[in-house]
Amino acid sequence: APLAGAIRTELEDGCGLMLLRGIEPGRYSLDELKLLYAGLCRHIGSLVYSNRAGEIMREIRDVTRNDAPGAGRSVGERYGALPDAGKPGVFLSSYARTLTNQLLRFHTDRCDVVGLFCIRQAQAGGLSQLCSSPMVHNEMLRRRPELAAALYEPMWRSRFGEEDATGDSAYPLPVWGVRGAKFTSHYSRTFVEAAQRRPEVPRLSAAQAEALDLLHAIAEELSFEMSFAPGDIQFVNNHVIYHARRAFEDDPAEGGRLLLRLWMAVPNSRALPEGHEVLWRNIAAGALRGGIGQTQSTPVG
Numbered sequence: 001a002p003l004a005g006a007i008r009t010e011l012e013d014g015c016g017l018m019l020l021r022g023i024e025p026g027r028y029s030l031d032e033l034k035l036l037y038a039g040l041c042r043h044i045g046s047l048v049y050s051n052r053a054g055e056i057m058r059e060i061r062d063v064t065r066n067d068a069p070g071a072g073r074s075v076g077e078r079y080g081a082l083p084d085a086g087k088p089g090v091f092l093s094s095y096a097r098t099l100t101n102q103l104l105r106f107h108t109d110r111c112d113v114v115g116l117f118c119i120r121q122a123q124a125g126g127l128s129q130l131c132s133s134p135m136v137h138n139e140m141l142r143r144r145p146e147l148a149a150a151l152y153e154p155m156w157r158s159r160f161g162e163e164d165a166t167g168d169s170a171y172p173l174p175v176w177g178v179r180g181a182k183f184t185s186h187y188s189r190t191f192v193e194a195a196q197r198r199p200e201v202p203r204l205s206a207a208q209a210e211a212l213d214l215l216h217a218i219a220e221e222l223s224f225e226m227s228f229a230p231g232d233i234q235f236v237n238n239h240v241i242y243h244a245r246r247a248f249e250d251d252p253a254e255g256g257r258l259l260l261r262l263w264m265a266v267p268n269s270r271a272l273p274e275g276h277e278v279l280w281r282n283i284a285a286g287a288l289r290g291g292i293g294q295t296q297s298t299p300v301g
Contacts, residue, residue, distance in 0.1 A: 004043035007235060011113055012268045016237035017130060023231035025119050037117045037233070037260055044235070045264035048111055048291025051095060060116070060259040062101040062250055093160050097190065101250060101257075106131065106219045106242040107188040110279065111263035111290035114243075115235050118228035122257035126248030128234060131223035133185040133242050137176055139218050140211070147211035151175040154275075155208055156201045158194035170195040175215070177273035179283075184239040184272055186279065189216070219244075228259070239270060265289050 007018050025033055034057060041047060050058045097104060101122075106129070116128075141148040154172035175187050189212060195201045204212075219242055226234065236243055250256035265288050272283035282289040 001043060004040070007044055008266055008268050011235055011237040012266065012270065016132070016240040018235040019226065020233040020235075021229070021231060023233070025230045030119065033117070033119060034260060037115070038262065040233075041115050041262045041264055044115075045113060045266035046288050048263045048265055048288075049293075050111075050261060050263045051292055056262070058098075058261045060098060060261050061256055062248075063099045064101065093190070093194070101126075101248050103247040104245040105189055106216060106223075106244045107190070108133075108186050108238040108242060109263060110186075110292065111238060112266045112269045113235055113237055113264040115233060115262045115264065116228075117260040117262075118230055118232045118234075119258040119260060120230060120255055121228060122248035123251040123254070124249045125246050126228070126257050127246040128226040128228060129223050129244040129246060130226060130236070131219045131242045131244075133176075133187070133240050134183050135222050136215060136218045136242070137183065137185070139222065140214055143218075144211075144214060147207060147214055148176075150205065150207040150211040151215065152177070153205075153208065155192060155204070156195040157188070157191035158198065158201075160191070160194040170198055170201050171278045173276065173279055174273075175212075177276065179271050179273045182239075182270040184270065184276075185242070186238075186276075187215070187242065263291055265291070 007020075010016075010018050023033075023036070028036065038047070038057060047056050049056060092100070137148065137151075140151075152174050154174055156170050156172050159169045159171065173186060175185055177184050192204070192212065196204065223242075223244070225246070228234070248257055267286045269286055269289075271285040272280055274283070276283050280287075280289045281293075
């Protein structure tokens with residue numbers, strides 16, 4: 001309990017990031033590691049659904065090795081893909097991208113805190129990339145205040161790959177918000193791009209599009225990388241930290257990179273701005289909130 005309280009405090013009132021080390025995965029079975037991890041996280045907060053299939057704990061691995069012809073449905077078919085107009089290939093949902101070995105751009109997850117428990121490393125690459133979103137905000141405000149202001153305006157995102165398997169639904173939400181002197185950011189370029197593929201969704205303004213480009217550029221400048229060793233558990237406060245992943249290569253003989261992901265609502269979380277109910281459902285401080293709403297009974301994948 002003291003450890004869980006210290007983690008919660010550092011995540012909400014400190015730097016927004018914690019790394020725990022010392023677990024030896026080789027001493028336990030995968031099922032035992034999952035129980036250990038879930039038990040620890042349950043002391044930190046309430047576990048919330050991480051996808052529309054109703055999963056609480058998600059195995060983050062590259063599943064595309066099974067996408068060879070004749071091996072079954074592709075990752076896009078299983079977890080969401082749209083035609084990519086004028087380009088070869090398809091536009092993968094955020095959910096599908098997570099389950100490849102490709103880079104993941106800076107983003108936040110739909111929960112107060114995300115935990116990632118490293119079971120196996122990649123053979124090469126796969127570094128975690130982290131950046132303070134308030135620092136990005138302040139640097140953009142210094143360089144281009146008019147673009148910083150554009151990210152306080154509602155920006156349409158798609159639920160594609162989350163509740164929505166088709167990409168038909170969309171919602172407006174600013175990238176940045178403040179309530180009671182507490183900052184929050186909810187950002188995923190993929191969700192914005194998915195929404196822009198819907199003809200009925202308002203187009204991004206020129207200022208919004210430029211602001212998103214500058215956000216990414218500043219995040220790259222201000223970010224640092226963290227390597228995962230087996231047994232490491234990384235905790236991130238999504239309201240103040242953007243996270244990304246470098247592309248990686250696996251050694252199939254070793255089983256490939258494997259992380260266990262949990263999403264949490266924490267009892268000391270900040271209150272969120274009016275209008276954020278569209279995504280979080282409950283914006284009160286310390287509320288049970290976030291995660292993916294369960295609107296179907298058919299498993300995904």
